[in-house]
Amino acid sequence: MRRQDFHFDLPEELIAQVPAAQRRDSRLLCLEGATGEIADRQFVQLPDLLQAGDLLVMNDTRVIPARLFGRKATGGQVEVLVERLLDDTDLLAHVRASKSPKAGTTLHLSETVSATVLGREGDLFHLRLADRDDPQRPLLTILDELGHMPLPPYIRRADERVDRERYQTVFARRPGAVAAPTAGLHFDEAMLVQLAAQGIETAWVTLHVGAGTFQPVRVEEIHEHHMHAEWVEVNETVCQQVAQTRQRGGRVIAVGTTSVRCLESAARDGQLRPFTGDTDIFIYPGYEFQIVDGLITNFHLPESTLLMLVCAFAGYDNVMRAYRHAVEQRYRFFSYGDAMLLTRAR
Numbered sequence: 001m002r003r004q005d006f007h008f009d010l011p012e013e014l015i016a017q018v019p020a021a022q023r024r025d026s027r028l029l030c031l032e033g034a035t036g037e038i039a040d041r042q043f044v045q046l047p048d049l050l051q052a053g054d055l056l057v058m059n060d061t062r063v064i065p066a067r068l069f070g071r072k073a074t075g076g077q078v079e080v081l082v083e084r085l086l087d088d089t090d091l092l093a094h095v096r097a098s099k100s101p102k103a104g105t106t107l108h109l110s111e112t113v114s115a116t117v118l119g120r121e122g123d124l125f126h127l128r129l130a131d132r133d134d135p136q137r138p139l140l141t142i143l144d145e146l147g148h149m150p151l152p153p154y155i156r157r158a159d160e161r162v163d164r165e166r167y168q169t170v171f172a173r174r175p176g177a178v179a180a181p182t183a184g185l186h187f188d189e190a191m192l193v194q195l196a197a198q199g200i201e202t203a204w205v206t207l208h209v210g211a212g213t214f215q216p217v218r219v220e221e222i223h224e225h226h227m228h229a230e231w232v233e234v235n236e237t238v239c240q241q242v243a244q245t246r247q248r249g250g251r252v253i254a255v256g257t258t259s260v261r262c263l264e265s266a267a268r269d270g271q272l273r274p275f276t277g278d279t280d281i282f283i284y285p286g287y288e289f290q291i292v293d294g295l296i297t298n299f300h301l302p303e304s305t306l307l308m309l310v311c312a313f314a315g316y317d318n319v320m321r322a323y324r325h326a327v328e329q330r331y332r333f334f335s336y337g338d339a340m341l342l343t344r345a346r
Helices: 043-049 139-146 161-166 182-186 189-197 236-247 257-265 305-314 316-328
Strands: 027-031 038-042 055-059 061-063 067-072 077-085 090-097 106-108 113-121 124-131 174-177 201-208 230-234 252-255 275-279 294-298 339-343
Touching: 027 043, 027 316, 038 043, 038 316, 043 189, 043 339, 055 236, 055 257, 061 201, 077 124, 077 139, 077 174, 090 113, 124 139, 174 201, 182 294, 189 201, 201 236, 201 257, 230 257, 236 252, 252 257, 257 275, 257 294, 257 305, 294 305, 305 316, 305 339
Parallel strands: 027 339, 055 201, 055 252, 061 174, 252 294
Antiparallel strands: 027 038, 067 077, 067 106, 077 090, 090 124, 106 113, 113 124, 201 230, 230 275, 294 339
16 A cells, blocks of 8 residues: 555644643544444543453553753754653653764753763664763653653644643553653543443553654555654563453453554564563554454544554544544544544454
């Protein structure tokens, strides 16, 4: 298939710029992959659409305040967007400046905090952060003080205090992402309690979403696209929960495309096994899913790898028709937008 097969026209005013008043206030478009049937619902109705014995698989990554602003010794301005934390001092980052800094350059991020350029790894810069007044100060503490939430490029405003809470799931606990697993943003604590009371189980995987998730597909033939790598963990407990769900006849429902990529990466040989490490799995139409039966996800950008994944899951024609329906019905799109519940095309 070709990149333009995944194009759709989206009015700019449908791109959500702010979150809904409450997490569960979003709409929910339901799509049956086997029949193509579409239904317009509200996210608050989700518990009624699930069954006791189902397993929700959620990504517990936590978004870090990954955008930093500073200056070079010459006075030139720089913007740093963290891509990956390496340890308590070092990270890989995109650096935007009038001229790319060379190894040995010092970037001043505050009166006492600086970043030293150690080298390059492809398009990324290897930086070491240090606080002159407190050399033992952890990297995450520095980011919490100086960093800004890395809102996606299609949100055309500066980050605000509310984004520290709302561009973060209520179950986020493992710092490392620079973009939110946005399907999880719709869940609040009360809904998680309600789902558990109904006998719907929850499993936790981790995928630290990188800035590469926003990189466009530049090749015409999509099978020639090479995915960026992201760090994943699927532990033994998750594998056991999936096996138990299968035994009782329940469904495995991934909350977000990141959870899909976790599970399918850990089952590339057909059997789900514990997996920790980088994945560059690229899922597009023709892919045979090993684990996932249902998917909760937001609406994705035209011609994006995430839209390709959703089309692979619920059927190309079904999904593209559902997206046209969403535009006609004025659904809100992308990170702070509305959600979909899809079942797999058989």
